[in-house]
Amino acid sequence: MSSIKSTISILLLAVLFNSCSTTQKIEALKPLPSDDTPMVYKTKTSFVNMPLEITLKEIENQLNKTLAGEIYNDSNLEDDNTEMKITKTAPIRLVEKNGKIETILPLKIWSKFKYGTDFMGLNDTREINLNGTFTLISDVKLSNWKMSTTSKIEDFNWSESPSILVAGRNVPITYIINPTLSIFKAKVAKKIDDAIENSCDFKPYVLDVLEKMSTPFLTSEQYQTWFKLIPVEVYVTDAVLDKSEIKMDLGLKCNMQTMVGLKPKNNFDKTAIEFKAVTRVPDKVTANVAAISTYESAAQLITANFKGKEFAAGSRKIVVQNVGLWQRDGKIIIALDMTGSINGTIYLSGIPNYNTVTKEIYFEQMDYVLNTKGILTRTANWLLQGVILKKIQENCRYSIKENLEDGKKSLLPYLNNFSPMKGVFVNGTMNDFEFEKVEVTDKAIIAFITTTGKMSVKIDGMD
Structure with a gap:
């Protein structure tokens, strides 16, 4: 009897030892507690x-904002017997005429001139x-975001014929004024060209738009998922x-990056963006984004697959009550x-893929995770070697259709009359997403997806 008791005691100790050893080894597989550090996933460019x-x-x-008030001032009377100040009296109007810009410039001219003989x-x-x-x-040219013109004064018309009172008589002086103005035609045209170049440098506006578009925005409040666009080059x-x-x-x-956790900073750097002049730009959008499934959300979805299902082989049967997920070594x-028939937890490993x-x-x-040995392994052999494992495997899957839709929705704000700043409007269309690859990190399973589409930008009504 004592030997039987001793044998039972040894067996109990062996079971206890194996159980404790199993727990320690399985616990070692679990990840460290998660933190709120944002996760960054870099997709293809x-x-x-x-x-x-x-x-x-x-x-x-x-x-009109650049050319306001006085636009020309010649205060030297001695060089050509004429002083002149030219002031804009009404808004400038621009119209297209045979592929060129016609500028209509209303002016008030004050002039002092010296006549007679010395x-x-x-x-x-x-x-x-x-x-x-x-x-x-x-003639118009826009290169490297700056608009430039080469202007010539085609005509100037007086609201009323210029005249001056001399010795009690109204003496027409159009014949004096017009040749004088002719001297300054090139100067006035140059003034207009300089004003157009200074007021029509659109590079700062483009940088402002890109900075707005680079601001991370929340795509999933539930999982604290953020989408961020990082400009590299502009053509x-x-x-x-x-x-x-x-x-x-x-x-x-x-x-294009997707981050989970706290809102990431906008590290937009205007000086780091390269601007390049090209002869042609491809006519479509190719976007590469990431659909994220946290392990918690994936585990909940897989657990739902097992709800109400019983797996049996002969007289033995099991019901999966809960599923947990994490990653280890890829x-x-x-x-x-x-x-x-098994009351406890078994551990499987697998490589994620996409259907x-x-x-x-x-x-x-x-x-099966084979770093546990002993009673659990021996008891679970019937489960792991037969058709039951295959059935379990079939249920260890979950749909990312909603993730794909979320990914698409994350880009839609850029396509529906998006106005990152006053007077700038972005519109476009997007095609369905196509799967590229799956990667695992310590916090999530990431499905990388691509899409194509078209966009357009219109500038009208900026401050």
Whole structure:
């Protein structure tokens, strides 16, 4: 009897020892407690094509802000017997004319001129005030985001014929004024060209737009998922004047990142972005984004698959009550809490993959975690070597269809009349997502997906 008791005691101690050893080894597989550090997943470089339209009205508005009040001042009377100040009296108007810009510039001209002869001091000066309109014709070029023009004064018309009172008589002086103005035609045209170049440098506006688009925004409140666009390079073609709009193609090379946790910082750096002039930009958007499944959310979805299901082989049967997931060494550990013929937890490992038809994440090369030995292994052999394991494996999957939709929704704000700043509007379309690959991290399973589409940007009504 004592020997039987001793044998039973040894067996009990062996079972206890194996149980404790199993617990320690399985616990070692579990990840460290998660923290709130944002996770960054870098996808392949994305390319965004955005044909850009700038209305002539917008250029007109910017030009009127630059050219306000006095636009010309010649205070030297001695060099050509004329002083002149030119002031803009009404807004400048721009219209397209045969592929060029016609500028209509209403002006008020104050002039002092000296006439007569210096012989014995027989000369005099007179001041006149004139109102008229200059008409300029400009060739247009936009290179590296800056619009430039080469303008010529085509005509100038007075609101009323200039005249001056001399010796009691109204003496027309158009013949004096017009040749004098001719001297300054090139100077006035140059003033207009300089003003257009200074007011129509759109690079700062583009950088402001990119900074706004780079601000991370929340795509999933439940999982605290953030989407962030990081510009790398900007390409632009030379512009063309088409009726009432300046048109060019803009290309944006960027990275798209998805982060989980606290809101990431916007590390946008204007100085780090390269601007490159090109002759052609591809006409579509290629976006690479990441659909994230945290282990907690994936485990909940897989647990739901097992609800109400019983797995049996002969007289033995089990029911999976709960599923846990984490990663270890590039594989996913699947913890299955069971009741029935096995009361406890078994651990499987597998490699995640993607079913393009069902849009599900499933696990390949599924196997039992064999770093536990003893009573659990011996008892579970019937489960692990038969058809039951295959049935369990079939249920260890979950759909990321909602993740894909969330990924698509994360880009939609950029496509539906998105206005990152006043007067700038972004519109576009997007095709369905295509799966690329699955990766695992310490916090999530990530499905990398791609899509294509089109975008356009219109500038009209900026401050």
